[in-house]
Amino acid sequence: MDLDDDGRLKNIFWVDPRSRTAYKYFGDVVTFDTTYLTNRYGMPFAPFVGVNHHGQSILLGAALISSEDTETFIWLFQTWLQCMDGVAPKVIITDQDRAMKNAIAIVFPETRHRFCLWHILKKAPEKLGAYAAYKSGLKTELMKCVYDTQTIEEFEKCWSVFINTYDLHENVWLKSLYLERAHWVPVFLKEHFWAGMSTTQRSESMNAFFDGYVHSKTNLKEFVDQFNNALKRKIKNENQAKFLSFSGTIPCVSRSPIEKKFQVLYTNAKFKEVQQQVISVLDLDPFL
Known part of the structure; x- marks a missing residue:
């Protein structure tokens, strides 16, 4: 918690052990967005979001912040970095916010920063x-x-x-x-791995996920409780995807040994994406 000189709450940040563990595996691409819900105290909700091997959005920490200036973002990014054992993400996607850009340059100097193309x-x-x-x-x-x-x-x-x-x-x-x-232009960014993302849509889908649990009238105590309830549902969805991946195999659409290799290595959700590409290649009419 970040308090002002009079001991009043300015910013609050929390992260659970599950998020910290997930970050070790899926922390290379992070999206960060503050455009969602502003609660009854006028504090924007600021989640750090990644993507797992099932293509699902995962929460890597979240905050309620009192203002969107460089100083606040520096405090938030440093606090988050501390929780993640000092390991900065390889890349981060945000909107074009100037204060955010300045803070990222200071706290994550080695991280490649991308603006959300959709915005x-x-x-x-x-x-x-x-x-x-x-x-x-x-x-x-x-x-x-x-x-x-x-x-x-x-x-x-x-x-x-x-x-x-x-x-x-x-x-x-x-x-x-x-x-x-x-x-922001894709051709300047293609040297880096982006986990299929060019927008902060992951953060926004995470925001949509919290709808039904929290709203602008939720007080701080309720917010934390409801936040935990929402996370429980998220974990359930993840476990379900994991079970489906281990219990069933999606048949190959071609005789390609490459496709067979992906079938063995990938989760079902990711293998379906590979199959889309394989099907597209089968439809090509090659000529010299």
Whole structure:
């Protein structure tokens, strides 16, 4: 707990042994988000979320914080790091919050920081919708630069053509995005493992998970109790997935020895994802 000079509660953070254990296995990719529930005291709920080998979101710690400034985030990240035996995540995904970015640079200097792509691109209609060409090519070109470029050089060229074609040199939003391109454009981030994530959607799905247990009128005592109830349900779901993975095998869709290898090594949930790729490859029409 973090108290102010008068001994009043400012920030509160908690993590259970299960989360600490899970972090040892699944702590390489973490998402952090504060956009959910603000409780009756006006304190945003701030969960650290990872993803396990069943593709499920897992909680790696949570806080209620009094403000979203750099100082508070530094306290929170340092406290969390202490609980995790000083092991920083390899990568972290957050929204574009400036204070959060500063705190991550200070507390996790070696961690690769990524901005949530969905949060950025959902602002496109608001920031670019006034341009006449928005629906007749501008939006498509922007998405092409973001999603279809395979190398950094290709992205730079595509972006330059996009800005020139639609005369967007003075657009402040695009200027600021370009300056921070290494934090959100996929081509700059593909050297790192992201567990299939480019957004803070995991944090948001974790938030949705707590719906029905907590709401903005929940007091602090109830909040902790309900939080524990929600976690019990989460553990039950995880155990169920584990049981299904050990008790049944999904048949292969091809005779490929690669697919067979994944069938042996992967959980059922992850093997299904591999099969999607295998099926796509079977449908290809290769030519020289």
